[in-house]
Amino acid sequence: MLVLGPLGFAVPWLLSALIVLPVLWLILRAMPPSPRRISFPGVELLKGLADKSPIALRTPWWLLLLRMLAIAALILAFSGPLWRPVVQSQSTGPLLVVLNAGWAAAPEWASRQTRAERALTKAAADGRPAALLIADGRAAPGPLEFAAADTLLASLRAAEPVSWRSVFPADPAQTLANVPDGSLQTLWLDDGLDHPHRVAWLAELTARGPVTVVAPSKAARSLTLHAGDTPSLTLTSADQEVPAILAIGPDPQGIERELARLSPGDGTISGGVTTRPVAIDLPPELRNRVTRFQIEGETHAGAIVLADDRVKRRKVGLVGDADRQLEGQQLLSPMHYLRRALAPTSDVVEGGLGDVLDSAPDVIIAVDQVNMPEIGELAEWVNAGGLLIRFAGPHMAADEDLLEEPLLPVALRQGGRDIGGALSWGDPRGLAPFPADGIFAGLTAPQDVSIRAQLMAQPAPDLAAKTIASLSDNTPLVTRDRLGEGQVVLFHITANAEWSNLPISGLFVDMLNRLVATARVTATEEQAEDREQPFWTPEIVLDGFGREQVPDGLSPVPVEDLAQGPGPDLPAGIYAAGERRQALNAGVEYRLSRWPGATVELVDAPQGRELKGPLLAIAAMLMALDALGSSILAGRKRRVGAITGLALLALMLPAPKVDAQDLNAEITRAANEVALAYVTTGDEEIDETSRQGLEGLSYILRERTSVEPGKPVAIDLDHDDLSVLTLLYWPITDQQPLPSPQAYLRLNHYLRSGGMILFDTRDGDLAGVGGPNMSQALRDLAAPLDVPALAPVPQDHVLTRTFYLLQDFPGRWQGDTVWIEAPPVGAEAAEGMPFRQLNDGVSPVVIGGNSWAEAWAVDDNGYPVYPIGAGWEGERQREMAYRFGINLVMYVLTGNYKSDQVHVPALLDRLRTEEEVGR
Structure with missing residues (x-):
């Protein structure tokens, strides 16, 4: 390739033809032989006459210039010109392609493969040996083998x-x-992250030859989980955009969907990488349903955090006196208040201290308990990481050995402080504001919460540091202290309304939930043995694109390997040991890669724009001007012929070539992602319903089938190409304008080439409307189409069983007849075949009025937009509408495949019979 500034030529030798331009100039300017002059006396009679159509003796300079420019444009066009081409380094040595294959390479994986394939194809054409290093850690150890x-x-x-x-x-x-002899040329397809041994590889490769690095054009983002007292997420990205974090899990109906959106906080930048904290600020009952957190818009394993026991609900053990037996006295029991506060968000276990310890809770709450016999075991449990929450009460206040009571965060005074009783001089105290950096930060104490009695702490230098909530007079209300790996918390009041009205306020529930959320997830006795087991078994694993896979062929993982994070033979996923579940997530906090001494290009960098087409167009235009100028010089009689020739030349010019990149981007995406499409009607509400409906159907297809359609595509019949579409949903409206004749030509070609249109008249709720002929608007729109003869869908049609077995095809409405291409005459059931052999191809049209898009429609949060029926029957109808949509898409994609499978036994029997007769 010859490169001149921003211009390159793929066939530079053809430029030598420009040398003939001066010769052509001389030839065109050459005079014809001088004529012989003969004097004729009669010429005297012609003197004074003017020729109305004079003929030039020589070709004008401007016409010569047009012809020279036209020939030059043709020469340049066929020399393969490119604007800003990517110059490939010329090398006769071996080629090494290094392909980063981690999760960060997933977003542009197809582009990386295309770039590597282009390099290998060129090396094969040049006869150079090559090697491929896929950096996934699964290659056999040893030297690389270079081959063709x-x-x-x-x-x-x-x-x-x-x-x-x-x-x-x-x-x-x-x-x-x-590596064979010669300069080693390296093409390194990078993922943008720094990795172990990358610097050593770069130094080695740059010492052996030129290195070209193909860098990603999209900034890498990853999500990590920090499991501490309060589990949280960290978003790491190489750009300043702040995407939402989606919390995904099953809804009350068991359908997995987006449950909530988390907003990342303010970021800190280091080395070009921005890290943002993401608080899992969700109600416990919602957080416990979350199965994974995911960065919105990202499709790779590093953008997903699988939820395990670390973010699930805690098990809380309650230790205290049993509830009073009389129903009217239950409100006097502290256990009642704790049970009601914790039951919605935690698994509550009640009993004696020994029984509770045997259940291995995450939190133990002891209510007015002193001199507990299992205090030694309880201390060991706290030291190992448990959270002990204690409540004061009359028993604790009257204990003579209270100063010697173990497992208290602070030393307590015997007796209690009565600040609101009949025998006290003071008034009940309110709560002081919670510290902004404490565990209760953000909670607001109601003005009517008051404390009438409390246990007082002994003054000590560290009392203020251990106080996490206090009264308005700065006396402690809640204190906390660390003990080994665990912590002990004391409420200096009772857990019922005897000493205060705090337990009957919503603040009490919030405070308990905040404390419980800080507890570490501990194990039961059986689970503790599981934790010490030497192996963990994979249950669900992720591929690089973040898709869940069945862990086929994977062996149990040693516990020491699990602590090192994902790697070869240890993919990200959920691993189990007995009843324990632990997530191994792919996301990490990373550093960006640097490439000193290498040439860097982007993965989607253009390879140069071809100029052949524009130059041919310029040459044709110059030829047309030449023809027009020649006709002017030739005289009036020849102008008509010249203009006619010019018109014929314009008709003979080839139509401009349409590149795939010039097609509508949405149509191209629809072809790549098998996206469903809908016809725009001009009515914004109906078009939005169509979009929401196909979005809901696409989601169901992704959840239940192997079809994974992309986002629905809006189709303008007058401008968009239909040839790449599979299914076209067309809602019918009375005010919809008729498409243009060109649109009908495209529609008929689409129907003849295997496409399908689902016409929805949306009038199934009207009494007496049972078929397509009842809609005048449908008749007007479909009149120019090549629609075959129609008939109601028979019960044995393949559409009734492509995926689900169906007898009806409801949408938002039901009972309306659905019409489809009629079967051929005489297509009756054959012997041994349970169904008729209907038309072998896909019906080009399906017509009905059940308003399917409204039944499928979901909003941005995944919830239905339009109501259907009432109660369970309505949801059942919606489910059947989804099943019809799945069957329809499967029918479009597979045709009569299901029907053929039903016939397989009969066909085999017939073949056996024919073979026996032939013998």
């Missing part, structure tokens, strides 16, 4: 990103021991 470049294409196309970071061999010199 085209033999590596199959391995490249089969490669997929993994759910861990890219892994490079530790010794690059040993891995490159078999």
Whole structure:
């Protein structure tokens, strides 16, 4: 390739034809032979006459210039010009393609493969040996084998990103021991992150030859979980955008959907990487349903955090006196208040201290308990990481040995402080504001909460540091202290309304939930044994794109390997040991890669824009001007012929080539993602309903089938290409304008080439409307279409069983007849076949009025938009509408495949019979 500034030529030798331009100039300017002059006396009679159509003796300079420019444009066009081409380094040595295959490479994986395939194809054409290093850590140890470049294409196309970071061999010199002679050219497809051994590999490769690095064009983002007293997430990104974090899990109906959105906080920047904290600020009952957190818009394993026991609900053990037996006295029991406060968000276990310890809770709440016999076991449990919450009461206040009571955060005075009783001089105290940096930060104490009695703490230098909530007179209300790996918390009041009205306020529930959320997840006795088990078994694993996979062929993982994070033979996922579940997540806080000494290009960098088409157009225009100028010089009689020739030349010019990149981007996406499409009607409400309906159907398809359609596409019949679409939903309105004749040509071609249109008249709720002929608007719109003969869908049609077995096809309405292409005449059931052999192809049209889009429609949070029926029957009808949509899409994609499978036994029997007769 010849490069001149921003211009390159793929066929530079053709430029030598420009040398003939001066010769052509001389030829065109050459005079014809001088004529012989003969004097004729009669010429005297012609003197004074003017020729109305004079003919030039020589070609004008401007016409010569047009012709020269036209020929030059043709020469340049066929020399393969490119604007701003990517110059590939010329090398005769071997080629090494290094492909980062970690989760960060997943977003642009197809572009990376295409770039690597182009390099290998060129190396194969040049006869250069090549090697492929897929940096996923699963390659066999040893030197790379260099072979013919085209033999590596199959391995490249089969490669997929993994759910861990890219892994490079530790010794690059040993891995490159078999490199053939010559300068080694390296093409490194990077994922943007720094990895172990990457710097050593770069130094080794740059010492052996030129290195071209293809950098990602999209900033990498990852999500990590920090499991501490309060589990939280961290968003790490290489840009300043702040995407939402989606909390995903099953809704009350068991359907997995977005449950909530979390907003990242303010970020800190270091080395070009921004980290933002993400608080899991969700109600416990909602948080316990979350199965994973995911960065919105990201499709790779590093953007997903699987939820395990660390973010689930805690088990709380209650230790105290049993409730009073009389129903009217239950409100006097402290256990009643604690039970009602904790039951919605925690698993509550009640009993004696020994029984509660045997259940291995995450939190133990002891209500007015002193001199507990199992105090030694309780101390060991707290030291190991347990959370003990104690409440004061009459028993504790009257204990003579209260100063010697173990497992208290502060030393207590015997007796109690009565600040609101009949025998006291003071008034009940309110609560002081909670410290802004404390565990109760953000909670607001109601003005009517008052404390009438409390246990007082002994003055001590560290009392203020241990106080996490206090009264308006700065006396402690709640104190806390660390004990080993655990913590002890004391409420200096009772857990019932005897000493204060705090337990009957909503603040009491919030305070308990805040404390319980700080507890570590501990194990039961059986689970403790599971934790010490040497192996963990994978239950669910993720691939590099963040999709859940069945862990086929994976062995149990040693516990020491699990602590090192995901890697080869240890993909990200959920691992189990007995009843324990632990998530191994792919996301990490990373550093960006740097490439000193290498040439860096973007993965989606353009390879140069071809100028052949514009130059041919310029040449044709110059030829047309030449023809017009020649006709002017030739005289009036020849102008008509010249203009006619000019018109014919314009008709003979080839139509401009339409590149795939010039197509509508949404249509191209629809083809790549098998997206469903709908016709825009001009009515914004109906068009939005169509979009929401196909969005809901696409979601159901992704959840229940192997079809994974993208976002629905809006179709303008007068402008958009339909040839790449599979299913077109067309809602009918009375005010919808008729498409143009060109649109009908495209529609008929679409129907003949295997496409399907679902016409929805949306009038199934009107009495007496049972078919397509009842809608005048439908008749007007469909009149120019090549619609075959129609008939109601028979019960044995393949549409009734492509995925679900159906007898009706309801939408928001039901009972309306659904019409489809009629079966051919005489297509009756054959012997041995339970169904008729209907038309072998897909019906080009399906017509009905059940308003399916309204039944499928979901809002941005995944909830139904339109009501259907009442109660359970309505939801059942919606479910059947979804099933019809799934059957319809399967029918479009597979045709009569299901019907053929039903016939397989009969066909085999017939073949056996024919073979026996032939013998």
